[in-house]
Amino acid sequence: MQSIRGKDIGMVFQDPMTSLNPTMTVGRQITEVLTKHQNMTAQEAKRRAIEMLGMVGIPHPASRFSQYPHEFSGGMRQRVMIAIALACRPALLIADEPTTALDVTIQAQILRVLKSLQSEFGTSIILITHDLGIVADLCDRVIVMYAGQIVETGTKREILKQPQHPYTQGLLRSLPRIDQSKDEPLVPIYGTPPDLAKPPEGCPFWARCSFAMHICQQRQPESTTISETHSASCWLQHPLAQEVTR
Ligand code: SF4
Structure with missing residues (x-):
């Protein structure tokens, strides 16, 4: 299962603060999946991680790469979770209430990120939610x-x-x-x-x-x-x- 998790199936959990490791930089948490599953060198993984941070809308991704989760806001931490989940371009992304802990503005931004990544990478998304507005916006x-x-x-x-x-x-x-x-x-x-x-x-x-x-x-x-x-x-x-x- 470890060879499938993170590579073929990505997961975004409800609460990004408790899902990210507070003792590791966000860059390390993204490169970990890349070196494990894609056999990338540290340099290649770093390049891809910075690219992923930029793709999910984190400003100044190169300098953010070396920061810790507590230096990010709630919405940004959730974007980091999405970047980790999508780093290996999985065929399936499971998103469990990905916007519950966020205010409506950030919620809309996260949903836009998910939508654009879905069309860019062709990723299927299973979205677990109680919010029928999100269902109307995002689901088929x-x-x-x-x-x-x-x-x-x-x-x-x-x-x-x-x-x-x-x-x-x-x-x-x-x-x-x-x-x-x-x-x-x-x-x-x-x-x-x-x-x-x-x-x-x-x-x-x-x-x-x-x-x-x-x-x-x-x-x-x-x-x-x-x-x-x-x-x-x-x-x-x-x-x-x-x-x-x-
Ligand atoms: S009518 Fe349908 S939903 Fe209602 S109790 Fe009967 S089986 Fe269940």
Whole structure:
């Protein structure tokens, strides 16, 4: 796995401060993957690391190369993490809530960096996020998960425009809209997620679902194909289910 991690698969974690080694310069942390996986000499690795720092938008990359993580701001540290993850041009980048700890301006900058690197290197990105705005901006395909299970999958358009699973519909209803009037309240998803130490039988969403039927408590719904690209795990999709007026 060590020959795959960092080379074929890169990972950007949620919190860049605890993911970077505070005792090593950022330059050393980038060159480490290059000398290990690409057999580069120290000189070649340094050149590539400085190039990567510039590519992710760090100003004066040559002088920043020898600095430590505490000398960087939160947004810059996250850029360093992205530079490390992409240094070997991996085929796949896994980004776990890469902008959660950052303010919206920096968030937008990081997303722009990810987008441009995606098109430049042809890297596939798996983005783990709870922010549907980021999904709308960055993703092509979406997998919605609840209680550790996939409940709906589809293209971005299918998920955002024609959600079929009550959980996906609830997530979208609870978002503020720009055309929403001041008197129109947000609609939350009532209740709390199940305790996964004692996973419920049946559909994991039944205790919070306003469409729940008897069968939902007893049997886990199978995935139903809605279109070639769209599927949902909900008994409402079953051909024998009652028709529901939303
Ligand atoms: S299977 Fe039942 S409880 Fe689960 S989401 Fe569908 S209607 Fe709701």
